[in-house]
Amino acid sequence: MDAHEQIRTTQVVPVIALDDAAHAGPLGEALVAGRLPIAEVTFRTEAAVESIATMARNPELLVGAGTVVNVDQVDQAAEAGARFVVSPGFSASVAARCADHGLPLFPGVATATEIIAALDAGITTVKFFPASTSGGAPAIKALSAPFPQVRFVPTGGISPSNLADYLAVDAVTACGGSWMVPSAALRAGDFDQITKLAAEAVALAASLRN
Numbered sequence: 001m002d003a004h005e006q007i008r009t010t011q012v013v014p015v016i017a018l019d020d021a022a023h024a025g026p027l028g029e030a031l032v033a034g035r036l037p038i039a040e041v042t043f044r045t046e047a048a049v050e051s052i053a054t055m056a057r058n059p060e061l062l063v064g065a066g067t068v069v070n071v072d073q074v075d076q077a078a079e080a081g082a083r084f085v086v087s088p089g090f091s092a093s094v095a096a097r098c099a100d101h102g103l104p105l106f107p108g109v110a111t112a113t114e115i116i117a118a119l120d121a122g123i124t125t126v127k128f129f130p131a132s133t134s135g136g137a138p139a140i141k142a143l144s145a146p147f148p149q150v151r152f153v154p155t156g157g158i159s160p161s162n163l164a165d166y167l168a169v170d171a172v173t174a175c176g177g178s179w180m181v182p183s184a185a186l187r188a189g190d191f192d193q194i195t196k197l198a199a200e201a202v203a204l205a206a207s208l209r210n
């Protein structure tokens with residue numbers, strides 16, 4: 001599956017900050033065990049590139065790079081084996097470099113102007129970020145009116161308690177968030193908890209849409 005198909009299937013995307021690349025392998029296995037075989041590994045830590053490279057070796061896992069804000073990071077993500085790129089905002093140069101590498105990009109948008117910039121770059125699935133402080137589900141509904149062709153992956157402030165609000169919006173393909181991979185669980189090496197949280201998130205999303 002490519003990134004678009006995978007996020008449509010699970011409807012949730014774990015956003016991960018790894019401090020220690022040694023956790024990347026077991027984390028990937030934990031997510032696969034929880035039937036959430038996708039990971040957005042953010043470029044917020046030194047361990048990001050090595051973690052992506054490790055996770056990319058797991059054939060059951062689709063690993064992407066998150067918090068990508070410049071073309072050098074796009075190159076590093078591609079080199080490490082990332083299969084998709086997520087950015088907190090829209091950058092035409094990041095979009096062009098992703099296209100050069102054949103990598104799907106989910107750029108962050110919170111306004112109509114940013115959506116138009118993404119459409120100009122040929123992108124129709126965007127991250128809506130930061131979702132909770134940018135108007136939440138009602139804002140996505142409002143933006144969908146002029147942009148019926150656009151699909152949204154809201155991220156930022158989403159948890160099991162408000163997932164239903166977002167998945168109730170037809171234009172929402174999936175929701176991103178860090179709640180499935182808490183940093184405390186990672187630090188403690190509690191991968192069973194991560195499997196449990198991943199499985200619960202997938203089950204909750206499926207129940208909300210069915």
Ligand code: 3PG
Nearest residue numbers: 015155156157158177178
């Ligand atoms: C992101 O980078 O997309 C967010 O930081 C994740 O937001 P959350 O921690 O509120 O889920």
